[in-house]
Amino acid sequence: MPVDFVFKDRAEESRLVKRRVFVAGVIVILLMSLVVLRLVYLQVLKHDHFITLSQNNRVKILPIPPIRGLIYSRDGVLLAENQPAFSLEIIPERVENLDVVIKELAGLISIQEEDINRFHRLLIEKRRFESVPLRYNLDELEVARFSVKKHLFPGVEVIARLYRRYPLKAETSHVIGYVGRIDDTDMSQLDTSNYLGTTHTGKFGVEKAYEDLLHGEVGYQQVEVNAQGRILRILERTPPEPGKNIYLTLDVSLQKVAADALQGKRGAIVAIDPNNGDVLALVSSPSFDPNPFVNGIDTKSYQELLESKATPLINRVLQGKYPPGSSIKPFFGIAALTFGVRQLNQETWCPGWYSLKGSEHRYRDWKKGGHGHMNLKNAITQSCDVYFYSLANDLGITRIHKVLTDFGFGSKTGIDISGEVPGLVPSAECKREVYHQPWFPGETLIAGIGQGSTLVTPIQLATATATLANHGKLISPHNRQVSIYDLSHWNEVINAMIDVVHGDRGTARQSGLNAPYKFAGKTGTAQVIGVAQDEQYKKEEIPEELQDHALFIAFAPADAPKIAVAIIVENGGSGSRSAAPIARQLFDHYLLNQHSDSG
Amino acid sequence: MEDKTLAQRLHIDIPLLFGSLILCGIGLVVLYSASGQDLNIVLRQAMSMAIALLLMLAIAQLPPEQIERWSLWVYLFGVGLLILVLVAGHVGKGAQRWLDLGLFRFQPSELMKLAVPMVLAWLFASRRLPPTPGPLFVSCLVIVVPVALIAKQPDLGTALLVAAAGFSVLFISGISWRWISTLTIFMALAAPVLWHFMHDYQRRRVWTFLNPEQDPLGAGYHIIQSTIAIGSGGLYGKGWLNGTQSHLEFLPERSTDFIFAVFSEEFGLMGVLLLISIYMFIIIRGLHIAISAQQTYGKLLASALILTFFVYILVNMGMVTGQLPVVGVPLPLISLGGTSVVTLMIAFGILMSVHTHRRMLSE
Structure with a gap:
């Protein structure tokens, strides 16, 4: 310039x-x-405002889920345990491109399409900063393979969690049920504050029934977190109260015998202690392995279970509705004596069929030639149908309805496992109300041998049998006396049932041979299809699923009952051949293997 | 001449020296906390400060006339380096600001904070004040060229400070208020053009400043977290090393641009007022130096440098308290970073030079 x-x-x-x-x-x-x-x-x-914000930034309250209680059998066998397992979890917020990351992860560990689908399902339910499991049950090799490359996958972590496991698998699944991930329906029924942090809840069986006990109380910790949400230190801690361990009345060894007896068959077995209503064994066959359900069973396997003709997911003990067949007869025997409709030695002539007055229709006895002269005891022992047609006719449907209802049929027993169905006890009123049809006398006869519209569940049958063994004391959960009956007659019926297994002509005498104790039982063979008047029931010509159901109810020892059972083998043919031998096995096991003094 | 004190003979201005030393001390204390008690970082910063202090003392020895003679060459050298940076600069943090000189990396834009006021003061000092339109037009070019080059790096914060330094000279030199309002209007009109040339992240910052709550976890996060830090500090603060916001990493850039939030959180309003008092003390001392300077060059340069120092403080505090958009301007002598400390101390050295080389004869 x-x-x-x-x-x-x-x-x-x-x-x-x-x-x-x-x-x-x-x-x-x-x-x-x-x-x-x-x-x-x-x-x-604005100091107060900002100090609050900074506290909120800093301090987070985190729930600590309680550890779920264990389930043991009465003989101390672990039926449901918590097992640590590794799962691969992703915090969506910290992953930029989920699809790419999952694809890369698939190069390290096996990730099936099923896993990805489940992941996306859970992703919708969870919040962005909550970790979402991608794979469960990583094996050690997979954990190691991921750990080496972990730094390449921010937001992806291997997390060890406790998962429910059922060591006896299918054997106890219908009793224990299983836990599963909490879904929306569960959430609406659960105390949400107590379930913060809890991922699983009981879905079926004991797991569901005793959810309150098993779950425990949630704990809390106040933690200081940094901006990444990482916990720096714990400021305050209220420990969770772990769930209670519970002991079932179930006798696992007896359960095993029962399950083995039904292996490969469809059917149900319940054994209860008539003294207190303890369920000793409860088997519904076929069964299923509950373990895959814990973390969500894959759709294909679930479809298979669901669509299987053998319906493994149905708990037959509670939900199976069967005609009781002749197994109902002892209860009518009690009624006959109590209402004075029959005297103990009053005989009925059995020609092999029975007809109502003024009718040509013949109601057939299972024994073609007839049983001849029959008193009550013989009628029960030999399961004479004609005697009970005639008895039913004299009792009438109203009293039949009353007797069955008093023994607990037609309503839920109240067993502590959910899903029970009430079954059906026929009555004239019911038919009129529901079907707007009159009651026919012939239906009363059919009801007399446990056929027709009467439907019972195995648990009802077992409870009623226990009641019989108790001389009328209905066991818990009902816990009430059947007081209207004259208790002096009970022994007569029970003696008849003892003869069913120990008498020369008892229908189940094969099963009672050489038993070191006496037991009382009653066979039943429930028809699945009606047989026309002139036809013969020919087993060989009938497809399996239409063959008769085999039933057997029994208790032992007869003089001081400790176990009462109801056994149903679907399409098993006759009760004496298919069901009664199972009862003998159960009794032998329970009474002769030191189990008599347990519980 | 015999009555000169030791300080005068060493060309040291005691108030400025003490003011800056106290600031450096506070800076190291806060940095220790903000860095998560990393002694290495604190020591490195102390080293930078020591070097800056020596440079300050060295510059103070130069008579202002010497500085005035060098003004143009420093400026041209600086612009040359800026162009070099654009061509061959080192890219760091997404911006091309550095020149690798082997031993250390050098930010030519920092130099411009000094060079622009120097050259403008030189330009005006030899002419009558207030400046006439001719030199005024030249001075506008002198400002715009480096500002544009720096903004292109992109380094909005430094560009802003350089522009502020230049504008300070214009203001002090007494340009008429009409000119000032014309310039303001011109800048307002230039804003859309500037917007057009802005990088996406810069535009986002402006948007975020206007409405931080709209994206609390994204771009607005810085501002929200820093206001929480400041507000939660209250009157007396949470105490040294006890700032939860900063120590739990909620606060971003807490050692550098947002260190004022750490300071406010830990020392509260009382501490902040003390800090501002120290800053004000230095500014007033600087303005006093400007007024009492004998040469026009010294008056213009001293006031421009001290006003730039103020703009540093204003922009940083305004940004951290959420009153201004987020631009990368450090808190002078407190924020981590050697370059700005060196520049600031050299500026103080120039102030000292202006003040201590006055001649006593023309009374």
Whole structure:
């Protein structure tokens, strides 16, 4: 720049600069005051607001889920345990491209399409910062393979969690049930505050029935977290109260015998202690392995279970509705004596069929030639149908309904496993109300031999048998006396049932041979299809699923009952051949293997 | 001449020296906390400060006339380096700001914070004040060229400070208020053009500043977390090393641009007022130096440098308290970073030079 001579008024310039510096100084002070005002606003006026925000930033309250209680059998066998297992979990918030990451992970460990589908399902339910499991049950090799490359997968972690496991698998599944991931329906029924942090809840069986006991109380910890949500230290901790361990009345060894007896068959077995209603064995066959259900069974396997003709998911003990057949007869025997409709030795002539007055229709006895003269005892022992046709006719449907209802048929027994169905005890009123049809006398006869519309569940049959063994004392959960009956007659019926297994002509005498104890029983053979008047029931010509159901109810020892059972073998043919031998096995096991004094 | 004190003979201005030393001390204390008690970082910063202090003292020895003579060359050298940076600079944190000189990396844009006021003061000092339109137009070019080059790196914070330094000279030199309002209007009109040239992240910052709550976990996060830190500090603060916001990593950039939030959280309003008082003390001392300077060059340069120092403080505090958009401007002498400390101390050195080389004869 060329510098020409300029006249400079130094004093004037100095004043100008001074003025400007003053102005600048004022501006500086004004602007600085604004900053100070802002700071006063933030630090004094809004201090409470921000201190709360910073606390919220810093302190998080995290639930600590309680450890679920274990389930043992009465003989101390572990039926449901908590097993640590590794799962691969992803925190969606911290992963930029889920699909890419999953694809990369699949290169390290096996990830099936099923896993990915489940992952996406859970992803919708969870919040962005909650970890979502991608794979369960990683084996050690997979854990190691991932751990080496872990730094490449931020937001992906291997987490060890406790998972429910059922060591006896299918053998106890219908009793224990299983736990599964909490879904929306569960959430609406559960105390949400107590289930913060809990992932699984009982879905069926004992797991569901005793959820409150098994779950325990949630604990809390106040933790200090950093911006990444990582826990830095624990400020305060309220420990969770672990779920209670529970002991079932179930006798696992007896359960095994029962399960083995039904191996490969369809059917149900219940054994209860008539003294207190303890369920000793409960088998519904076929069964299923509950373990895959814990973390969500894959759709294909579930479909297979669901669509199987053998319906393994149905608990036959509670949900199977069967005609009781002749197994119902002892209960009518009690009624006959109590209501005075029959005397003990009053005989009925059995020609092999029975007809109502003024009707040509012949109601056939299972024994073609007839049983001849039959008193009550013989009628029970030999399961004479004609005697009970005639008895039913004299009792009438109203009293039949009363007798069956009193023994607990037609209503839920109240067993502590959910899903029970009430079955059906026929009555004239019911038929009129529901079907708007009159009651026919012939239906009463059919009801007399446990056929027709009467439907019972195995648990009802077992409970009723226990009641019989108790001389009318209905066991828990009902816990009430059947007081209207004259208790002096009970022994007669029980003696008849003893003869069923130990008498020369008893229908189940094969099963009672050489038993070192006496037991009482009654066979039943329930028809699945009606047989026309002139037809013969020919087993060989009938497809399996239409063959008769085999039933047997029994208790032992007969004089001081300790176990009462109801056994149903679907399409098993006759009760004496298919069902009664199982009862003998159960009794032998239970009474002769030191189990007589347990419980 | 015999009555000169030791300080005067060493060309040291005691108030400035003490003010800056106290600030450095506070800076190291806060940095220790903000860095998560990392002694290495604190030591490194202390080293930078020591070097800066030596540079300050060295510069103070130069008479202002010497500095005035070098002004143009420093400026041209600086612009040359800026162009070099654009061509062959080192890319760090997404911006091209650094020049690798082997021993250390150098940010030419920092130099411009000094060079622009120097060259403008030189330009105006030899002419009558207030400046006439001719030199005024030249001075606008002198400002715009480096500002544009720096903004292109992109480094909005430094560009802003350089522009502020240049504008301070214009203001002090007494340009008429009409010119000032014309310039303001021009800048307002230039804003859309600037917007057009902005990077996406810069635009996002402006948006975020206007409405931080709209994206609390994204771009608004910085501002929200820093206001929480400041607000939760209250009157007396949470105490040194006890700032939860900063120590739990909720606060981003807590050692550098947002260190004021750490300070406010831990020392509260009382601490902040003390800090601002120290800053104000230095600014007022700087303005005093400007007024009492004998040469126009010294007056203009001193006031421009001290006003730039103020703009540093204002922009940083405004940004951290959520009053201004987030631009990368450090809190002078407190924020981690050697470059800005060196620049600031050199500026103080120039102030000292202006003040201590006055001649006593023309009374």
